[in-house]
Amino acid sequence: MNSEYIDEELSEMYDEPEREFKTLSTDTLKTPLRELKTREPAVLEAGSTVQQAIELMQEKQIGCVVVVKNKKLAGILTERDLLMKLIGKGKEPESLKVDQIMTPDPETLQLDDMIVFAMNMMHVGGYRHIPVVDEQNAPVAVVSVKDVLDFLSRYFPQEVLNLPPRPIRRTESREGA
Numbered sequence: 001m002n003s004e005y006i007d008e009e010l011s012e013m014y015d016e017p018e019r020e021f022k023t024l025s026t027d028t029l030k031t032p033l034r035e036l037k038t039r040e041p042a043v044l045e046a047g048s049t050v051q052q053a054i055e056l057m058q059e060k061q062i063g064c065v066v067v068v069k070n071k072k073l074a075g076i077l078t079e080r081d082l083l084m085k086l087i088g089k090g091k092e093p094e095s096l097k098v099d100q101i102m103t104p105d106p107e108t109l110q111l112d113d114m115i116v117f118a119m120n121m122m123h124v125g126g127y128r129h130i131p132v133v134d135e136q137n138a139p140v141a142v143v144s145v146k147d148v149l150d151f152l153s154r155y156f157p158q159e160v161l162n163l164p165p166r167p168i169r170r171t172e173s174r175e176g177a
Contacts, residue, residue: 031114032113032114035151038143040140041066043139047098050098053098064144072137073106107127109130109132115148122148128144
């Protein structure tokens with residue numbers, strides 16, 4: 001089947017006027033990170049308490065905070081750090097410092113780096129968040145798995161956004177059972 005036929009069928013199927021579809025290619029993955037819809041990072045100074053980090057993450061509804069020392073990235077504190085290094089360990093978040101459980105000197109990217117580098121770091125390192133820094137190593141953004149998925153879903157708007165709320169499961173009954 002050719003692409004024009006599929007576009008025509010999709011247009012008729014969804015009763016929409018003709019429109020241009022984006023094409024996902026390897027060049028798409030070369031898009032710089034600055035093209036992603038990222039948030040400004042939630043920043044805490046080194047020496048802040050874990051309780052302050054938790055409150056900031058809850059307030060902003062985010063999964064990590066970046067920790068700075070003299071305005072330069074010192075580390076990242078993620079939900080995973082809290083789960084693996086705090087919860088159930090008998091430590092008190094009110095007195096524990098972020099420096100004690102954060103991931104120090106995390107891998108970073110810059111805004112001109114390509115999305116494919118973020119995807120590779122996330123896959124190989126098992127990260128869900130990567131700090132983005134400027135030339136002085138000051139945090140300017142955090143790239144999350146959600147940011148990458150949001151970017152990629154723009155190339156499949158019909159297929160992603162028009163799905164039913166849950167997968168349709170077809171169960172087949174066995175004969176003679």
